Amino acid sequence: MDGIHDIGGMDGFGRMARDESVFHAPWERTAFALASSARMVGNTDDFRHAIERLDPAFYLGADYYGRWLGALEVRLRERDLIDSDEVDRRAGSAAARPRAIASAGLPTASPEGGPVRTIDRRPLYAVGQSVIARDLHPVGHTRLPRYVRGHHGTITRVHPAFVFPDTNAHGWGEDPQYVYAVQFAASHLWGAGDHSVSVDLFEPYLEAA
Amino acid sequence: MTDHDHDHDPRALRAEALEAILIERGLVDPAVIDSTLDYFENDLGPMLGAQVVAKAWADPAFKRRLLDDGLGAIAELGLGGPQVDHLVVVENTPDVHNVVVCTLCSCYPWGLLGLPPAWYKSLAYRSRVVREPRNVLAEMGCELPDDIEVRVWDSSAEVRYFVLPERPNGTDGLPEDVLAEHVHRDQMIGVAR
Incomplete structure (x- = not known):
């Protein structure tokens, strides 16, 4: 979903405050x-x-x-x-009662162990390859941040396969996928900046450039 | 609770009510609440990450293994733990500075650094560091020279990133436990050099 949580690159949240607390209360x-x-x-x-x-x-x-x-x-x-x-x-109050929209589907089981999986196919992409982050807008959970969608990047690392959050969050199966570190130039993402931003993207989020 | 302000925070009242209901229904075990907090507040913390950095500074072969296979290398030290299912260690050099964020939530290598400080989870840090890292770091007291390349790592999946800072001058020959005292949490996130 294109939710409020997806704030990478947004303006308006102000200067950094050095709040070192882990818990405030x-x-x-x-x-x-x-x-x-x-x-x-x-x-x-x-x-x-x-x-x-x-x-x-x-x-x-x-x-x-x-x-x-x-x-x-x-x-x-x-x-x-x-x-x-x-x-x-x-x-004694409804003041902090949370409001939320419904999920497209809820898990029906709890996993054992961590999210890394071994899968019986090779990664589609290799280090050095140019890719495009697809312009996807799924209704459910995704880990494809808005600020990279549609942008060209370069694969810098091929990680293992991991449980796919887009399906796993909804009880639609683990559908494990390779994850890639994809490096984007700030000048492409934001029109300015001399740094790079590396984002970990699941294989279905990508297409060859 | 003793803090008057916190007593009147509706979130405090709601947390207390939820806790009571969950305990009554057997959905949480009070002993597990205590052991969870004890583990996260006392067993985990930046001292674990500092141990990794000190070992890498002192032992070039370990450093190579750490950069090549982060999870395997920290396992040699008995480390790993929550939110460290796969680990990539990125190295600062005189020419490159790395900084870590999670723009979508607040992913953080708990098993090496403990729970994150509030600023790491703040909307300002999450929104801005991918776009203007030099300004964010400067506001945090870290001015980077213009000729240093800045690499921002957005931990958007289950890979956790950890910065290996440069070894400070004047630390030659120091043992690992003393070297570890030179390492600060902020360096391992990348908001300090």
């Missing part, structure tokens, strides 16, 4: 621990997608662990494990 620790350990069917990709599906105003106003807390509640209620009305009553 005890509730942020609680939110981290609950989101990390609550037992439910799902995976990291659907957790990230739950954050992305939060109402944009909620997302921007919630701060980092506020988004974790919101996404945790969204995931729990989508699985009928809790009822947000009950949370309102117990909290």
Whole structure:
């Protein structure tokens, strides 16, 4: 989805503030621990997608662990494990009740182990090759940032194959795919700048240039 | 909770209510909450990454393995852990400076650096460092000379990036544990030289 989370290159968020805190308040620790350990069917990709599906105003106003807390509640209620009305009553307020759009599909199983997979085909692309990041706009979860779509880049590393977030977040299977480090020139992405930006892109996000 | 302001934050009330409901329903184990926090706050942290950097500075063969196969090399030190399923170590040199971000969320090599500071997760850092890294670094106190090439790494998949900073002058012959004290978290993210 082309969501509020996809902020690479956006203007308006101001100067860097040197806030070194990991947690600002005890509730942020609680939110981290609950989101990390609550037992439910799902995976990291659907957790990230739950954050992305939060109402944009909620997302921007919630701060980092506020988004974790919101996404945790969204995931729990989508699985009928809790009822947000009950949370309102117990909290004595609906002020922090998260709003979110529905997912295109939820996982039906939880994975074992990490996301790296061995697949029985060769990578389509090689180091040094020119590629284009496809101009895709999937309705669901994706890890293809908007700021590289349609741009030319160069493969600098071929990583192993990983579970494909675009399907895994929705219970549509792991469909593992090779991942590539693709280097883009800032002058191409932004019209200015002498640096490069390297983005890790799954094979289906790419086409040969 | 003792902090008056936090008592009245609706998010604090909601976190407390959710915690109580989840415990009552057996969806979280209070002991797991405690052990999770203990692990992330006490067992993990930048001291682990600093150990990797110090070893790479002291041992050229280890450095080659680290740059070639990050995960395999840190496993030699008994390291790995959460959010380090695949690791790429990028080396700073007199001519190249690397800096790491996650624009889509806030991916970070927890197993080597612990949980990230607030600024790493901030909307300003995530949005700006891919577009104007020199300005962002300057605002953080790191002025890069114009002739240094800047490479930004957006960790958009499950690969985690880790910066190997340059070894400071005047550290010849120091043992690894002393070298590790010269390494700061910001260098391993790439917002300091």
